[in-house]
Amino acid sequence: MYKLPFEEINKLFEAVSLNTALYVPVKKNDTVVYEKYSENTIYAYDELNTVKSAKDFFFPQVQDIAQFKLRGKSIEIINNEEDYESFAVFGVRACDAKSFEILDKVFLAEPADPYYKERREKGVIITAACEKPDEVCFCTAFGIKPWEPSGDVSVWISGGYIYWQANTQKGLELTGKIKDIFNACEENEIEYFKAQIKNICGKLPFGNLDLKYFKETDEKDIFSSSVWDEIYKGCLGCGTCTFVCPTCQCYDIRDFDNGKTVERFRCWDSCMYSDFTKMAHGNPRKTQKERFRQRFMHKLKYFPMNNEGIYSCVGCGRCVRSCPQKLNIVKVAEAFSHD
């Protein structure tokens, strides 16, 4: 473990960005986003989470895949060969760090998604412990430890210092390249800080969110429960919850005819949308109730059923914070737990 006075954090960013493209959370135009580091970058360290998650780095919202050109009677296919540069994402929270493991299960299962795979290989994840978790956080319900975030490197910001610890081979390599800027430090210097965060996490109102119902009930019974009839009605079907979610993984592939070429792109999709699952015969999920139910069944039942009990939610609280009508996964879990 190493440390550096927090006021010199830009020295750290400088050093990392000399080796690889670096992205840092910043406040910008009334929102919080990742921005490529430049000397003007001001790290928004007191913002817990970016509005959109760090998922974009590995699974971007829109991605061009190929172009088709008609030449006489033949079609030319131009693959979009993107140059993936290596990059590092700084300030990822424990919840988002865990979300990559969930996305891996989808995108790295055979046949692996080549775009995602390459980005995962090229990206270094530098996580930051959460000094002040928010009431919407319930990561601990999924066994996530905000005081000990995973990732290739973990940092802690405490007592005027930033502490740096490499966890993986990738992390060690990056550390090797920049370690001259650091001061030495004792391994146990931040134990107190960790205990403090752990203590705060004990106060999270839904830190022990009760998922027993979803775990123990047969999926067909949950599916046909009348509770869904009550709880979906405020839903606008806007998809905000799916777009801010670090673990939502659905996408659509579409062709756009620009008159000269046809461009094939992939973009995030949302189970909350009316044309999701639309097929030649029509749409099996006709109402918002069915769409709403799908989102939560997937996260809390189907995904764990197919993935050794792992939920497809990391408790980041983004959907809790962003839903315009204040519906969310916590309310859903709660509605069933009282049943």
Added chain:
Amino acid sequence: MQMIAEKIKEKIKELTENGKISRVMGWKKGLYGYDSEPFVFENGDLRDFTYDAFSGANLCKYMIAQSKNDGDGKILVLLKPCDTWGFELLDKEHRIKRENIYALGIPCGGMVDIEKIKKSGVKGITEISEKEDTLILKTMYGEKEVNKKDYLLDKCLVCSSKEYKDCDELFMTDLCGDTAEYDRFEEVEKLEKLSSSEKFEFWRSQLEKCIRCNACRNVCPACSCVKCVFDNDNSGVAAKANANDFEENLFHIIRAFHVCGRCVDCGECSRVCPQNIPLHLLNRKYIKDIKELYGDEDEAALLTFTTEDKEPSVVYERGKNNV
């Protein structure tokens, strides 16, 4: 507020007992004190019913779905003054079955924007109680009191009137409090003074944040098309994502034009945007222009012709001053 909520509950009970209504569209208490959600209360069960400082959501658009089936009986919908304007629009445009709805106008003294409170640095809010204008916030990091007037939703700060439209009954509406702090066209005027490139810069820096979640569209009482052009595969412009900055602009400009002359300035689009894009400014600019060029917004100015209406060539005149 609690007193008002209790009175509304009594009123609902009375209307239910008299057989006037079968269910209620109102707000249900949430988990943290600030997250009341739109909810349909059925069978006279008003458990967790609330009307508090966080009942900002406009419930009028739910009436499209809720009034559809004649067999369901009448639904009571609770409407704040600005909510009634969208409600009236839905009625005028025949998007709701008015006969299946009982519209109850209720008083409003301004609704609070929880994001503003959070941005002021308050974290870990677990409970909120109201004492007149004071909000007592219980948080994971201690207790705090704030004045709710300091954290009103933007739409409340420019509340243009407490006029109710198209309601079946007004309930305690003399308790409405004044909330307007500035003229609703003030911000538009500021933007008008910018040069073209500054304006473009401003809108680009806002629209580039858009994640195309469609919350603005889905909440909008003027966006009531059965199938939006952006959801329609056959339209050629169906899109789930902004592929480039052109599309970011396109979506919003089309939407603004489409609701032009129909937008009731309820402020919901900006309230729901997860990226805090001030969409209302776009619509409000059109409202201001319509007022100046074609007559009062209440009189469907774009649908009626008068000889005083400006010719399209007015753009040359106005463009000169870079308006």
